[in-house]
Amino acid sequence: MSTQPWVEKYRPKNVSEVAYQEEVVNTLTRALETANLPHLLFYGPPGTGKTSTALAIARQLYGPELVKSRVLELNASDERGIAVVRDKVKAFAAAAVGAPDPRYPCPPYKLLILDEADSMTQDAQNALRRTMETYSRVTRFVLLCNYVSRIIEPLASRCAKFRFKPLQPAVMAGRVEHICEREGVTMQAGAMQALAAVSGGDLRRAITTLQSAARLGGGTVDRATVLDVSGQVPPEVIAALAGACRAAARGSRFADLQRLVAGAIAEGYAAQQVLAQLQVELLTGGSASDPKTDLKLAGALEALGAADFALTLGADESLQLLNAAAQIRAAFVAA
């Protein structure tokens, strides 16, 4: 079906198919053979296979039929306050298991998957503590999150922790080529590198970008489409901005900087993307002969960080970008 996103279509069906997370896969495969699982906590950046692994475990343990009754998946889309933990989660955790399916391992416990667990409130997490222990005989919990630090310590210590790491470009290329082959998409030279660069180890992002690019390009994917679809800022815009920051010492005017920033905003580039690419440009493009470069860069990077933080909190793009550029310029003058 063409309507199905490829991310869903090519989700791994078995734990062993999960790409690149060898330690996790090995440990889990062994655990699955004995059908004896501890509570699990998966953490790592987006698009590294956490949800896929959890779903694969469920499918391998129970088979397609029993999954419906033995597995409960709750994510941030569902109401998940303390009331739900007390009622729904507890009710599910407490229920006895039914008859097993002889074709699958079907261990005598249920699986409760809490996706995006780091967006649960502290209270709700606290309410889970005792539930996890009391019903551990009949229910195993799988917690998934991006930031392990947002899971309260008592919960984390009750689980076996697995870290999912960002995918290496080569591994990603393997998966992407597999999908291209199945979908009849041809990748042109340079497209794969571009894809790996823009996705930064996030396989979901890579596949979504690939699908969008393939749709726009009608079956062939080239570098320009990938960059366009992923919202990259053209290098010349970044170079001009970095140039204006550096040139401050040579008497460039503040108004020039203001004009460049206004231009970048009007073009609609995402400010955070501009910041990220500006950082790369500043780190790689400077002249090594200048002894004070390190000091300048330190000031510049601090300004970039502050702006990114403010943007995440919801501040105005044009003001933050202008401020970051002005601060970088000042850092270059001062050092």
Place this chain on the structure above:
Amino acid sequence: MLWVDKYRPKALDDFELHKGIADNLKKLVATGDFPHTLFYGPPGAGKKTLVMALLRAIYGPGVEKVRVETKPWQIELPSRKLEVELTTLSSAHHLEMNPADVGNHDRYVVQEIIKDMARSRPLNTDGSKGFKVLVLNEVDRLSREAQQGLRRTMEKYSSACRLVMVCSNVSKVMEPVRSRCLCVRVAAPTDDQVMGVLQTVTRTEGLNLPPLFAGRLVDYSARNLRRALLCLEVCKAQRCPFTDDQEPQRADWELYIAEVAANIMSEQTPKQLYLVRGKLYELLANCVPPELIMRNLLFELLKKMDDEVKLEAVSYAAQFEQRLQEGAKAIFHLEAFVARIMAIVKQYATSMMA
């Protein structure tokens, strides 16, 4: 009919400004299907126009028969029942809403609507199940929780309901949501493009557009096409035919902010601060968004300042605007910004004297 609406391209084929994007969208819907999309770009760049043309390309002219509905939604929460009233714009094929209208309850409302759309899936002529489109305006104003909630909902109901989201500040849309969408960047038209549109419109209307006046209009519009066309029409109402010495009419609130900036630069005393405060209140009372006041005020001030103090002014503006977003009462932060600006201007002036 306003010129802005009259000259708005209706079909993807009619686009001249964003021809590249329109062509891509055409390819995208050629199969009768498309992924979740997110249009982002500055105001007046043509995002909504593209969205409507996209819907038309999928469903035909039926999407233009819209009705405005204010309907109470009853949402069952585990602890209580929630009733929210929401105004939506809908046709047989799509539904358009402004999630920011419902304030704190946006997460429940958005999910409820998506689930509701998924329940009543339309049937295609060939008997297969079709999908509806939910257009979410200003998603950058959607709360964090609502965006969290969208993550899985978007995947789960993707076969029944497509989301088309529109926003101007893409940084406020969280990464997991962005990564689930096809992101389309809609750049503001360049000065030349704005000029081109103005010339086409005046030619079609049978008017003469003097070049100097046109240049001023383009400058004033700051690459915002909507602003340019609205202003052109206002100017026509004022004086027609156009002359070369005509000034584009600026909006009242812009003139008012310029006046505030002049007040700040002319005198830096507590008394003046009090006067400015009154004017800021006046602006807020007239529903000018505080972040817009802050931004315009800064740009007006930058015009009048010496280069030496600009850095500090910009950094204070950025700092107070961020606080404004997080805080509850805008006037505190606006006033704090003005006080800061007065302090640095005064300091600079005294250091020059010494």
